[in-house]
Amino acid sequence: MHRRWLLSALALLMSIFLAACTTATTQQPSTKITNPTETTNTNSQQLSKGSAKRVVALSSLSADIISRLDQTKIVGITGSKLFKDDSKFKDIPRVSEGQSPPNLEKVVALKPDLVIGAEGFSNIPIQKLQQLGIPTLLTKVNNWESLEELTKKLAVLINADPQPLLNRYKTFLPEKPTQGFSTLALVSRQPILAPNKNSWAGDLLAKFQAKNIAADLQGKSPVGGYVTLSAEKVLEANPEVIILVNPPQGNSEAGLLDSLKKEAFWQQLQATKNNRVYVFDYYGLVNPGSIDAIEKACQQLKQALFVKQGT
Template identity: 25%
Template sequence: MKKWAAFLFICMVMIITSACGNGDQTTATTKKTTSTETPAKAEIEYLGKTYEVNTPAKRLVIAGSLESMEDAKLLGIHPIGASTVGGTFPSLFEDITSKTEGIGEKTEPNAEKILKLKPDVILGSTKFPPATIQKLAKIQTTIPVSHISSDWKANLILLGQLTGKETEVKTIIANYQKDLEKAKKTLKETSKNKTAIILRIRQGDLYVYPEDVYFNSTLYGDLGFTAPNEVKKAKAQSLLSLERLGELDPDYIFIQFSEEENASNPKALKDLESNQIWASLQAVKQGHVSENIVDPLLQGGTALSKTTFLEQAVNWLSSKKTE
């Protein structure tokens, strides 16, 4: 009888021990799952400031920064919310916006819509007034992403850190530097002492940008072309008259025109081409004018813009050498 009682006691101990063991295993798995699926707080430095953010940012909202949208496209990141242009997402971003919620126009983000999305982080724009950034920051950590072309690396690195794609970012930057070195050698004589200008037609008018904005950082800073005085003096997007363009008379002209930006004057490009001043330019006479060398909606100062522009510009400029 004592043996039987001892046997029952041992069985009970084994059952209890087994149950306790299973309980510990379940708890450990739950903790692991939670730590994997829930973003952790981290500090990220960007352009001299430190931001506390949830990483990896799986619920990313891009408010007003088309620069960040280009970086997202390059890295294959799908934001849960993003700004629209004319009520829709530009076709340029159709591969990353199939499940993205519109949060208002790029100049007027809708705070209520963003709040409902429960973002891990909000990427705003340095074009926003401080009041807009402060309003968004009440919802979640908001980082104003630079629209200055020379900050393209910092912008790309920021998005890589937020989303866990640092390796991809390093590869993109390294590849651009390699391609740039080749381009410099290829275009060394073409760009030497030659002026070039990038014109953007918006609502029928011609605009130029400072040397470090739009595609200018690639054209001047990277490829070595000389910037006309009107570009050197520009502090922001600046209107350029056709008469003044005639006085500048650059060696090469890159002109960007999109129907979306010229709804009020869809014939602006044709009107320009039929103008006598335009026809008298040496670049026009020599066939040194490139129209929409890249998608006219590209922002110019991003990794996607720079890599695309560099490739297309080198191909086009190289063809001019053989003519």
């Protein structure tokens, strides 16, 4: 069961963080928002201020941002579990479900003047839509600054004011920096996989002044922004706080924790001894997912990192 979870987790991580086998060795983390209509296809219209009035979003984060900037501009979204109980998206057509590719016929039928995809995941459908002359935008959010820049970019395209949303983002972060605890975030057991500073999770930890043990490590992990660690390395670092991440599919909070409890080194760690092990959802910490997911992750980080040792 753990192997099955790992394979699904790695597959989703790789698709979102530009780590597909064919490109993992050449792509580098960046805050740049790429507009493929400018770089790979000359047939699509150039995007300009206020040009987008019918937007289809192939990523949950872009769909959420657009809907918060101007609900009337979003006409199609990806079928994400994050929106299952969200009334804002109740009547908006789904063009995909889960990790399935989007149905391009459904996308075209919505007559969009902009389709937004996630770089590394939506590249193929975006290229096909370009060939049909539909304006497209590929985005990548792997740090806080790129989240803000994406919000500003989308606001320009749909002629909306980004400031209220940007102001809300600021409320998620700690007001006063504090001396952080040594921290290790883990997303899998075999291999032991942790985010470095070139990932959304790593950057978020830095925003909360956590001393991320894996921040400056580099390795041969197949997942961009993540490194593999040995049990010896974890024991040597001996973090004060450990954050475990739920698998992207599944509802069990105990899975990874129960698995790690079987490791000989686990009970020797000070985080374990001091009961400073916290379980987070995949959305918000590993994959930004949505604004609410980000806010929840930030609230959890405040609780995990700003509490005194032993309390």
